[in-house]
Amino acid sequence: MVGASVFVFVIDGSPFRAEVWIAYKESSWMNALVWILLVICFQSIALCAYVVRESFYLSPEQPSFLILFNKNGRNLMLSDPLLIEDDDV
Known part of the structure; x- marks a missing residue:
């Protein structure tokens, strides 16, 4: 598995594509296309x-990891009682 990961990284670059993540996050395909083009052209600065x-x-009480999810995913993550922080722990 490590060998396959290294091979993909060397041959193709990073296996984690920012373009795909942005397409998942954006609600409009036009916004997604604009951001994908910006990331392709300007890379890290645009990302x-x-x-x-x-x-x-995000509201101040929401955790920062919710940036990874689209609006539907955020609502799902916040409704799951296993992911809500408990003060008794």
């Missing part, structure tokens, strides 16, 4: 801007 933009959509 950093995208993450900062997405962090503004």
Whole structure:
């Protein structure tokens, strides 16, 4: 498994595609296309801007890992009692 991961990383670059993640996150295909083109052209700077933009959509009491999910995924994650922080622990 490690060998396959190293092979993919060397041959194809990072196996974690920011473009696919942005397509999952955006509700409009037009917004997704614009952000994907920005990430392809400007790489890390555009991705950093995208993450900062997405962090503004979170309320102060929401955990930062919710940036990884789209709006439907955020609602699902917050409704799961196993993922809600408990003060008794």
